[in-house]
Amino acid sequence: MTQHARDIDAVPAGEAMRALTLDVGGEVFAIEATSVREILDMVPVTEVPNAPAFVAGLINVRGRVVPLADLRVKFGMEHRPPDDDTRIVVFEITLEEEPTVVGMLADRVHTVCDIALSTMEPAPKVGMRWRPEFVRGIAKHDGNFIIVPEMNRVFSTEGAGTANSENETRAG
Amino acid sequence: MTQIDPAETFRLEAQDVLEQLEQTLLDLGDDLDDMALVDGAFRALHTIKGSGAMFGFTEVADFVHEFETAFDRLRKGDAAPSGELVRVALGAKDHIARLIAEPNAHARAGVPILDRLRAIVGTGIQAEAPPRPVDAATPGNGPAAGDASHGWRIRFRLPEDALSLGASPALLLDELRELGDCTVLASAEDLPSLEKLDPEICHLSWDVTLLSDCSRDAVEDVFLFVEDGMQLDIAPLPAAGPRSDAAAPAGPSDPAAPPAGKTDRAGAPPRENSSLRVAAERLDELLDRVGELVIAQARLSQIAAESSNPSLMTVTEEIERLSAGLRDTTMGIRMVPIGTLFGRFRRLVHDLSAELGKDVDFVTSGEQTELDKTVIESLADPLVHVIRNAIDHGLESPEARAKAGKPRQGSVRLSAAHEGAEVAITVSDDGAGLDTDRIRRKAEASGLIASDATLSDSELHRLIFHPGFSTAQEVSAISGRGVGMDVVSRTMDALRGRIDVDSQRGRGATVTLRLPLTLAIIDGMMVRVGRNRYSIPLSAVEECVELPPDIAEGSRGRNFLRIRDKLVPFLRLRELFGTQEPEDLHQKVVIVSTGEQRVGLVVDQILGNTQTVIKSLSRLHADVETFAGATIMGDGTVALILDVANLVRSGQRFETRLRDEQTKGQAA
Numbered sequence: 001m002t003q004h005a006r007d008i009d010a011v012p013a014g015e016a017m018r019a020l021t022l023d024v025g026g027e028v029f030a031i032e033a034t035s036v037r038e039i040l041d042m043v044p045v046t047e048v049p050n051a052p053a054f055v056a057g058l059i060n061v062r063g064r065v066v067p068l069a070d071l072r073v074k075f076g077m078e079h080r081p082p083d084d085d086t087r088i089v090v091f092e093i094t095l096e097e098e099p100t101v102v103g104m105l106a107d108r109v110h111t112v113c114d115i116a117l118s119t120m121e122p123a124p125k126v127g128m129r130w131r132p133e134f135v136r137g138i139a140k141h142d143g144n145f146i147i148v149p150e151m152n153r154v155f156s157t158e159g160a161g162t163a164n165s166e167n168e169t170r171a172g
Numbered sequence: 173m174t175q176i177d178p179a180e181t182f183r184l185e186a187q188d189v190l191e192q193l194e195q196t197l198l199d200l201g202d203d204l205d206d207m208a209l210v211d212g213a214f215r216a217l218h219t220i221k222g223s224g225a226m227f228g229f230t231e232v233a234d235f236v237h238e239f240e241t242a243f244d245r246l247r248k249g250d251a252a253p254s255g256e257l258v259r260v261a262l263g264a265k266d267h268i269a270r271l272i273a274e275p276n277a278h279a280r281a282g283v284p285i286l287d288r289l290r291a292i293v294g295t296g297i298q299a300e301a302p303p304r305p306v307d308a309a310t311p312g313n314g315p316a317a318g319d320a321s322h323g324w325r326i327r328f329r330l331p332e333d334a335l336s337l338g339a340s341p342a343l344l345l346d347e348l349r350e351l352g353d354c355t356v357l358a359s360a361e362d363l364p365s366l367e368k369l370d371p372e373i374c375h376l377s378w379d380v381t382l383l384s385d386c387s388r389d390a391v392e393d394v395f396l397f398v399e400d401g402m403q404l405d406i407a408p409l410p411a412a413g414p415r416s417d418a419a420a421p422a423g424p425s426d427p428a429a430p431p432a433g434k435t436d437r438a439g440a441p442p443r444e445n446s447s448l449r450v451a452a453e454r455l456d457e458l459l460d461r462v463g464e465l466v467i468a469q470a471r472l473s474q475i476a477a478e479s480s481n482p483s484l485m486t487v488t489e490e491i492e493r494l495s496a497g498l499r500d501t502t503m504g505i506r507m508v509p510i511g512t513l514f515g516r517f518r519r520l521v522h523d524l525s526a527e528l529g530k531d532v533d534f535v536t537s538g539e540q541t542e543l544d545k546t547v548i549e550s551l552a553d554p555l556v557h558v559i560r561n562a563i564d565h566g567l568e569s570p571e572a573r574a575k576a577g578k579p580r581q582g583s584v585r586l587s588a589a590h591e592g593a594e595v596a597i598t599v600s601d602d603g604a605g606l607d608t609d610r611i612r613r614k615a616e617a618s619g620l621i622a623s624d625a626t627l628s629d630s631e632l633h634r635l636i637f638h639p640g641f642s643t644a645q646e647v648s649a650i651s652g653r654g655v656g657m658d659v660v661s662r663t664m665d666a667l668r669g670r671i672d673v674d675s676q677r678g679r680g681a682t683v684t685l686r687l688p689l690t691l692a693i694i695d696g697m698m699v700r701v702g703r704n705r706y707s708i709p710l711s712a713v714e715e716c717v718e719l720p721p722d723i724a725e726g727s728r729g730r731n732f733l734r735i736r737d738k739l740v741p742f743l744r745l746r747e748l749f750g751t752q753e754p755e756d757l758h759q760k761v762v763i764v765s766t767g768e769q770r771v772g773l774v775v776d777q778i779l780g781n782t783q784t785v786i787k788s789l790s791r792l793h794a795d796v797e798t799f800a801g802a803t804i805m806g807d808g809t810v811a812l813i814l815d816v817a818n819l820v821r822s823g824q825r826f827e828t829r830l831r832d833e834q835t836k837g838q839a840a
Contacts, residue, residue, distance in 0.1 A: 046810040047704060048796055049749030055792045058802055058810040063464045065787040065802040065810050095791045102792070155792065 016114040021146060022089060022106035025077030030139065030146045031091060033112050037101065040088040059103055061090055068103040074154050075130050080107070093155050102155060115139045120148060178338045182227040184449065185396065186272055189216050191515065193265055198518045201258040210253060213261070214243040219393050220268065222347050226340060232271045235282045239264050242293045251293035259526070260288045262519065323352065323384055323409040324391050329362075329377035331402050336372050345378070347394045352384025381409065452545065455506055462495075462502045463785035467804050469495045470782070474807065506546070510588045510597070511539030513548050517559055517586060524563050531570055531581040532563060538588035543595055547667055547687055551597070554660040558599045558683050559584065561657065566603030566681055576678065578602065591686070594669075594711065600682035606675040608632045626832070633673040637661035660685075665817060668709070668800065670766045696784035696803070696813065699762060699775040702751035705811045707784050707803055708773070712764040712816040719759040719774055733761060733772055742772030743819060748798065764816045771820045786813060 019030035020039075038061075045057040045068055057068040068088065072079060085108040092101050116139075123135035136150040193216040200209040217240040224232035239261075245251045264285050270278045326348065330339060348354050357379040364375065382391070391406055469491055476488035514536045525532040543551075567573075567582035574580055584601045608629055615621045615635050636657045664671050669687035688694065688711060696707035719742075723733065733740045742761055745751075756776040763772050784803040789796070800815035 044809045046802075046812065048793060048799070048812065049704075049751075050798065051793055051796050058789075058812075060804050060808055060810050063467060063804060065789070065804065067790050067792045069792075098791070100790050100792070102790070 016116050017148075018112060019115050019146075019148070020089065020112050021110040021141070022087070023108040023110070024071045024106055025075065025080070027075075027077075028110070028144055028146045029071065029106075030115060030141075030148050031089070031151060035091045035093070035151075037090045037092060039109055040090060040103070042082045042086045042088065055102075059088065061101070061103065064101065066090065066101050066103050068105065069155065070105050071149070071154070072105075074134060083107075091151075093151050095152075095155060100155075113141060115141055115146065115148070179227050179229075182223055182229065183272055186220055186223070186232075187269075189219055190265055190269055192216055193220075194262065194519060195515055197258050197261050197265065198522060200253055201255060201522065204253045204255070207247070210243060210246045214240065214247055215390060215393055217243060219396055222343070222394065223396065224272075226343050227338060229272060229275065231275060231279045232268060235264075235271060235279075235286070236268060238286045239268075239289065242289045245293045254292065257289075257292045260285065260292060262522070264289065324380075324382045324386075324388070325407045325409055326380040326382060326391060327377065327403075327405040328380075328395065329403040330374045332373045334402070335374050341374070341376070341378065344394060345380070348380055348382055348391070351386045351390055351394070352382050354383075355381040377403075383409075455502075455545075459502055459506065462499050465495050466499055466783060466785055470805070471808065503544075506544050507542035508545045508548055509539060510541050510543050510548060510551075510595075511536075513552060513555070514539055514586060514588075516552065517555065520556060520559060521563065521584065524560065528564060529569070530563060530567050532567065533581050533583045534586070535583065536586045541588040541590060541595060543588075543687070550663055550667060551685070551687075554663045554685065555586075555597070555599070557657060557660050558685075559586065562599055562601040562603065562681070562683075566601040566605075568604050594686050594688060597685045597687070598682060599684075600680060602680040605677045605679055605681050606633055606636070606673070607677070608675075611635055629675075630673070633675055636673070637671060668817070670817065694784050694786060696782055697762065698779035698782055698805075698811065699760075699773075700777040700779055701745045701749060701775050702753040704749070704751070705779065705805070705809075706745075706775075707782070707811050707813045708762060708764060709784075709800075709813065709816060710781060712766065714763045714765050714770065716778055717761050717763065717772075719761050735763065740770050740772050742774055743822060744774045746774070746776070764820065766817050766820050769820050771822075773814070773819065784813065 017030070018033040020033045020036050021028055021030050023029075040059075040061070043059050045059055047057055048055075053070075054073040055067045055069050059066055059068050070079075071077075082105070087106045087109045088103045089106050089109065090101060090103045092099050094100070119141070120137040120139040122137050123130075123132045124138075125132060128135070130147075134150055134154050136148045139146045139148055193213055196209050196212045196216065200206065200213065203209070217236050221233050221236040221240055224230075224236060242251075242261075246253055246257075251257075264282075267278065267282050267285055271282070328344075330341060345354070345356055348356075359377045359379060360375070362375050362377065363369070369375075388406060388408075392404075395402065395404055469488075473488050473492060476485045479485075517536075518534060521532055521534040524530075562584050563582075567584070568576065568578075570580040573582065582601065582603060584599065586597075586599050588595060588597045590596075611632050612621075612627070615632075615638075616623050620635060620638055621627065637660065638658060661671060664685060664687075667687055669685060672684040672686065673681065674684070675681040688709075695710040697710050697713050699706055699708060717733070717735065720733075731742050731744070733742050740763060746755060759774050759776060760778050761772040761774050762778065763770055765771075782805070786801045786803060788801050789799065793799070797818050798815055799812045800818075801813045802810050803813055805811050
């Protein structure tokens, strides 16, 4: 698991990436399937006062206390209350060289599919609503555009701290 | 069964023996006439030499052989122990540790050490140490009882896998021969028939009659590294005949039936400590599991209480009792006497007092006080700093002490004791005490405090724990680099402990480190703020009071409560946490404290006490300082644990501000 998690951003070119696709804020995102541990229905979330808005909550995953992230904050999308389709995707990332289990809210989880990396294009430098360093690329699958986020960078503590205030205002 | 590398076994055992050797040498340094200590050191060296050779650490064996020869001369009275000898011997002990840790890297460094040793005791390169001469038997010789006999009858059988693990019966027998005159009989009666014979299994057993006045310990030491699983029977030879006939002795060790007379090692005279080495990670894993069990059990209790099913409730209570017992036992396993740590500091003090030319009487007490092993490990560095400071800054030079009418020898006391749910570790010296004027000047110069700030002595004392603070006028290699005391402070924060400093000018200073007994599970008080629940470590809670309505409605700026004629600052947690929900009608204040500082926390409701398994927060929440961790409650949701030390500090800032305003008001 750890190994896979470390490789999340390092899939050799010319291959396909096995990815889990999910909806967040009306866009389709793909995350490396091998880093995913489990997908949970919505559970009670404990809010952490004064925590960055991106990781404002904690959940219990099988006796572990796991931070719950909301990608919408980083991608400047509007907040939306959870509904029946809301899921929590639990996966592993590398934070300051330490494997860390995190949860992430998804409006809906689609499927596991293979994304041909040849179809993936780097994020355009202009004309994009999101900070380019958070996006590894835009892939095409079944005629749809899929955002492949740079998870380790999205979660990097610098971004989770004060530096994301810019995004929060945009989200508001 | 896990296969254990025999060399690793040797390393672990040798480490123990070396620690013991260090203590013996330091004791010897304190009392140069105690021949029992010389004997103890000699035995330790002998053990390392023998087993080192057996496990292929030839460098170690060669070096220790010379070392041992020097101590043999001391034993025989050919040379007298001296302070210089103890110093060199300690260096030699360090060298052995290096040789064992990194073979083939340090052999050459040993030559000068041995040269100095030889110079001190006046040995040439000598051959094998001769068997113990009788005249060396001083009254202090041999701590074990039952030394009165003229020899020992030793019967032993190695474990079946001993040969494949590298043990050699020939070496063991050689060691026995070094102790005295031996008659060795090998018994082949357990030898199987040829077709069943496994050449790697040791089928022989031995019966040795040893004529020597050595102690039982000396004989047991020969078998120190192979004792697991072996059968060993050591019986004193009857005093009468020099060579006893097999039928002659009567009593417990009847040799007429050797196979029946086998005693398992467990049946042998009890060792002081029968213990088991377990990897620390396994204990952590066990504790994690127990933690999960406690959580699951709490959920079960909740469900049982709701169900009002009597038989379910009975079982639940039973499980509650069992898991509480299991938890206590598991915590107990991790508890280690702090004496293991104290031992290391004797060496530190010894080296420092030589380096600084200060004569130090170092006294430790409370070594049996038990603490969580991980806590003990993390205490090592902070205590080194505190002790260094006491000797380097605290104690004056012998001349200055004499001038001040104190004994030339300074004293540093290190003690540990349980105080309720805490352990207090105290380092006190009888030196000059903290110089508050100098601390003040220094703090003002570096901008830590305003030049007109009113600070009490104890507040000034606390400044030494501020990062980058050091009053040493000259930077020395030992302390005074401006790092150190703030490391102590940081470590204590991480361990949820605290530091108290007490100092009297000219009389000495006392630094007390207070720590919780364990880091993994605490008793907590659950409180509610808005719709969120939080846990406050119960050890920090002093009392709970109702927030008086006039204060609750009053101005938000004056956050003070008068409790028994003392002003206690309080924090409204809902303001701190930005709680949106309307507040309850009757708000409560939980008074928490660390040491002398107190602060009140205003909450909506007090829910009761729970056992809390502490889970640390991830790096994503490292910036959120108000929480020490999180825990999972009976209903499966997560609750945050408040960081009391941090909250008290914020409360303290309020208080300082208010007092400054008051002083200014009076001045105006």
